[in-house]
Amino acid sequence: MRLAIVLCEGFADWECALLMAAARTHLGVDIEVATVDGARVTSMGGLDVSAHLSVDALDPAGFDGLVICGGAIWDTNEAPDLSSTIRAFDRNKRVVAAICGGVHALATCGLLDRVDHTGNSAESLAALTGYHGASHYRDQPQAMRSGHVVTAAGTAPISFSGEILHGLGLGSPELDGFLALYGREHRPDDSGSIG
DSSP: OOOEEETTTTTTTTHHHHHHHHHIIIHEEEEEEEESSSSOOTEEEEEEEEESGGGGOOOGGGGEEEEEEOOOOSSTTTTTHHHHHHHHHHHHHHHEEEEEGGHHHHTTTGGGGSBBBOOHHHHHTTHHHHHHHGGGGGSSSSSSSEEEEEEEEETTTHHHHHHHHTTOOOHHHHHHHHHHHGGGGSSSSSSSSSS
């Protein structure tokens, strides 16, 4: 199984880290990092990542899914247009997933006009040119999967990882236990407080 992770300059370190590590180390998924031009990118936290290939070289025939990581770039004029790549993966019924600002890439190419989805906020998506999916927006803290499309707010990297892995057919009680372990700190304790 092969998964393409799109990282842009200034990507949010935490949003795809658990997914990449769990998929590669525990499930044997081949993780390929793609950047817009195939060049090295630096995360918000200063982590330098070398790309395996450019976004233009992504062929859905060779991948089981496409994941778009968030970051500050998605709220700027520097945001890349990934429309043709997203549409190609969608046409081939591959998992197409985005978190945080990366959801903007799905919204602006029209993918979210017909599927239930979530993101950072309804308002942030409503402001985007080309987005007509407001009636399908779901305001929830967890990631959601609608068919082969997965979306999440930047605060939901654990459920985002889970929905992608389930969407790839890799779900299991062990995976659910692993995700619950990583999400344990977010469960309210008996006193009603978090942690």
